[in-house]
Each structure stands twice: as structure tokens, then as C-alpha cells.
Amino acid sequence: MSKRNKLSKFADIMSFPNVYQNFSPKEIKPLGKNGVEVQLKGKWSEHFGNEKAITLELACGRGEYTIQLARDYNDRNFIGVDVKGARIWKGAKMAIEEGLENVAFMRTKIEVIEEFFAPNEISEIWITFADPFIGKPNRRLTAPAFHDRYKNMLKDGGIVHMKIDDPTLYESTKEVLAERNDVKILYDRDDIYSQALDFPELEYKTYYEKSHLEKGRKIKYMQWTYL
Template identity: 30%
Template sequence: MRLRNKPWAKDKIAENPQYVVPNPAEYKGNWKEVFGNENPLHIEVGTGKGQFLVGMAKQNPHINYIGIEMYESVILSALERLIEEELPNLKLLNVDANHLSEFFAKNDVDRVYLNFSDPWPKKRHAKRRLTYKTFLSMYENLLVDGGEIHFKTDNQGLFEYSLTSFSEYGLLLKYISLDLHKSDFEGNVMTEYEEKFSQKGSRIYRCEVKYLNEKD
């Protein structure tokens, strides 16, 4: 994906610390203090321009959300949406998802969203996929016991790979849809990519998986 350079993005992000949290490592284990409540915390890894999380935060005011996006030129669009909506239950982090363990402690997060992640189709790049086992281990180390991953993609190959990866890791497959927009699933909030691909007739795949604890 070729990104348009936006030299003003860094300054805009710095001017809005109430939305894009500066020095997020300082809040590891204390995100409830950032939001000022005890509500569950859901994060989206690779939040893009923010359409999904803004929609989710508006739909679920009783849940806190954090969007993770490493590219300043992309998170700028999410920031602009958030400034317009002024949602108190949504924050953004301009960080690399490879280092989530630096910002979140065990039990900080209740759910992880992975939406239209880069499929990295070449086998030699499998370790870069956000559903590869090392990422699954990282998510487990920040989720509560029984925490979940909700995953959406238009890429059949990535979806099939991810189902196998989830299963081999020992995750419980709670929900699988091979054609989300023709299913009976309610409350779906679309991402920008989802709107684009579905308008072209692409099938949208979705699943929900759960980490099992000793009681399960």
C-alpha cells in the first residue's frame, strides 16, 4: 500500500494528546485510569482511517476502545474523525503492533479486532501475518482469561490460514461466516475496506475465536 506523505500529521497528532495517547507505555496496566471507568477495553490492531472503531464506540458507549495504527499519515484520518465525533470511549495509539506487549499488561484487554489485515501471501512472509502464532501468543499475554479475537477479511487464503493457525494454537472457534453480508449476523460495523470490497461483490469472511483457560 502506497501512503501519501502528510508532513503535517506529526504536529496534528502532537496537538491532540487527549485522542492520540502520548507515551502509552506509561499506562501499561492502568488503562482504566485513562478512560476514568471500569468498562471493558477492546483494541483494533491496524485501525486504518478509523471508521470501524468510531462506529463501534458510538454503538457501544459502555465499552472503551483503542485503535492501534503505526502510520502517521493514516492515523491522522482516524484522529480527524475522532475530533469531529468527540467520543470519550475511544483513544488512538500511533505505535507498531509488533510491540503491543510494551503498552498492555495481562488482563488489560478484553477483545482484539483484526480487520482486513495485510495478507502477506508469500509463504516466507507468514510470520508477518497478524494471525501467526507469535502474534497469537502476544495477544494472549494482554487479554483477560477467555479473551477473544474477532477477525474479518476479504482474502480467502488468509482466512483459511488463520482458521488453521487459531485451531493449532488451541483457540475455540466460536463463530465462522464465509459470507458475512449474506448471513444473519447483526450489528456489523463496516471498515472502509469492507465497504469498498463488498461494493465490488467480494465475499467478506468473519470469525470469532476465544482463548481457553484451565476452567474451560
């Protein structure tokens, strides 16, 4: 993507009503439409205008899961989270064009996610094709430090869904979860397309999933909850 194209997308998302951005993890200052500071932690119902359950998609990229879930479940709200504004632009624009009012995007580093969501504010989390960060395991979105953040934000019984191709990230996630004494694995398949899908949402394909499938990679999917 050219620098010019990127800058134009950054300018666009600043004017979108469904995007919030926090530019530095060192300074918590979430900006909404036209750069106005908006603190929505514990108050996302004010953005959506209702109290419906909220699902987060972490590492949402272009927001394919956020958008498709929102189309299929209009009784729920969905927020895509990613640090890359030019990727979020795609999902946010699509949501505006389709009139999907149950969609929002939060641009931030996920390391500071608890600054934007209150304890018990979230019902489900999807982690879609997160980076494996080979050689930098602490940066993985399922590294030990992330789980207490997820557990705090989730309501009791809230589910984390992870869809992934990378075997290192898949195995390391299972090792990290096994070391905790408060995790219940609800579902785990290491090659979901080798059999009939158990959940219709697994049909959705993100940009990265399509590229992994073209290379013949196996797609894995897990669900867990914190006790």
C-alpha cells in the first residue's frame, strides 16, 4: 500500500463514527470521530445505544469476523481490535456502507486492552489468525500475560475462540492454558476442514485464512473459558 493511500485511510477513519483510536500505549487517550476524546470503558452501551452482549475480535485486521458475525447476529454487538488503522479502515467502511450499527472498531495495542473495556463488559472474544511471533513468545496474544486481561474483561462463562493456522502458536497456546488452573477447554480441533464443521461461524474466511488455505495449511480452532 502506498504511503499516500495509507494516509488517506488514516484521515478517513478519523472521520468515521464507528472507529476509536488510541495512538500510544503509553498515553491512554482514546479518540473518536474527528479526534474528540471519548472514554467508553464500561460504557460501550453508549456507543451502541443498547445493552446487547459484546464480542471482541482481537487482531481483527480488516475485520472479516467482526463484519460477518454482525451480519448474522444482529442481537449482539461486535468490536474489532487491531493496531493497524489502514486495515481497520476496510471493515469500518464496510460496516458504514451496509448500515451495520452493531459494529465498532478500536485501534490500539492489545497489551493495553483493559484500559478500554471494564471487568465483565465482554461476553466473547475471537482471536483470528494472530501473529505467531516466532522467537518473541511474549508478544503472542495467548502469552501468559494476556490471559488475566481477557479473564477480567469477560463475563462469567465468557468464551474465547481462537482460529489459527500456525502450529507454533497453536501448541504454545495449549501449553500456556495447561499451566493455568482456571481454564476449561471447550473445543479443540487441529484440522477443522477435515470433517463437517461443528459451528457455522467457522465458515467465515479472513484475508489471512484464505492465503493460508491456498498454501495448503491446516486450520485449527479452539474454544476455552476461564473458571
